[in-house]
Amino acid sequence: xxxxxxxxxxxxxxxxxxxxxxxxxxxxxxxxxxxxxxxxxxxxxxxxxxxxxxxxxxxxxxxxxxxxxxxxxxxxxxxxxxxxxxxxxxxxxxxxxxxxxxxxxxxxxxxxxxx
Amino acid sequence: xxxxxxxxxxxxxxxxxxxxxxxxxxxxxxxxxxxxxxxxxxxxxxxxxxxxxxxxxxxxxxxxxxxxxxxxxxxxxxxxxxxxxxxxxxxxxxxxxxxxxxxxxxxxxxxxx
Numbered sequence: 001x002x003x004x005x006x007x008x009x010x011x012x013x014x015x016x017x018x019x020x021x022x023x024x025x026x027x028x029x030x031x032x033x034x035x036x037x038x039x040x041x042x043x044x045x046x047x048x049x050x051x052x053x054x055x056x057x058x059x060x061x062x063x064x065x066x067x068x069x070x071x072x073x074x075x076x077x078x079x080x081x082x083x084x085x086x087x088x089x090x091x092x093x094x095x096x097x098x099x100x101x102x103x104x105x106x107x108x109x110x111x112x113x114x115x
Numbered sequence: 116x117x118x119x120x121x122x123x124x125x126x127x128x129x130x131x132x133x134x135x136x137x138x139x140x141x142x143x144x145x146x147x148x149x150x151x152x153x154x155x156x157x158x159x160x161x162x163x164x165x166x167x168x169x170x171x172x173x174x175x176x177x178x179x180x181x182x183x184x185x186x187x188x189x190x191x192x193x194x195x196x197x198x199x200x201x202x203x204x205x206x207x208x209x210x211x212x213x214x215x216x217x218x219x220x221x222x223x224x225x226x227x228x
Contacts, residue, residue, distance in 0.1 A: 043218045093158050106159040
């Protein structure tokens with residue numbers, strides 16, 4: 001079946017630094033990838049839609065300059081949290097879709113802690 | 116705009132008992148419906164999905180859900196739960212096959228021995 005790999009699973013960074021999170025589709029070509037953010041004991045909030053070879057589409061209220069998304073190939077999308085602050089600490093999850101039969105496959109998530 | 120309401124934030128149940136997790140949605144257009152399960156500190160695993168066709172959808176791990184258009188519901192059921200089913204369950208709706216999912220607030224299923 002479809003597999004999406006997300007790396008790293010956990011990261012701790014200092015306030016003011018940048019962190020990159022990778023999302024890879026391992027056995028299918030993901031024309032579209034999605035980035036979600038999940039707060040503790042809360043639901044998932046869609047941050048942005050990433051299409052291969054074009055600029056990401058951000059949801060209302062999401063700062064595009066803080067959350068940089070790149071989708072350079074059909075199997076890789078990256079989310080970079082720039083100038084991270086403690087309030088950016090969260091669980092970030094990507095999902096990918098390339099074909100209706102695959103549905104929407106999620107990565108295993110990245111726990112970001114900014115200290 | 117679409118929205119999803121999961122009516123129960125927590126559902127405690129004893130092992131081997133049946134369970135139903137409720138989900139209602141609102142949308143003015145046709146939607147696709149999904150149930151996902153999330154274990155602590157992990158991503159989401161698809162349990163089942165409704166795209167079209169039969170309104171009774173069977174998924175993995177013995178779960179099933181029924182799409183009810185008139186009641187705009189997509190409740191998840193399992194006839195006999197196991198301790199290992201303890202997790203967070205999310206109902207989600209997608210407008211067509213766009214891939215953009217709107218999630219409910221989640222229901223914590225607590226299976227007790």
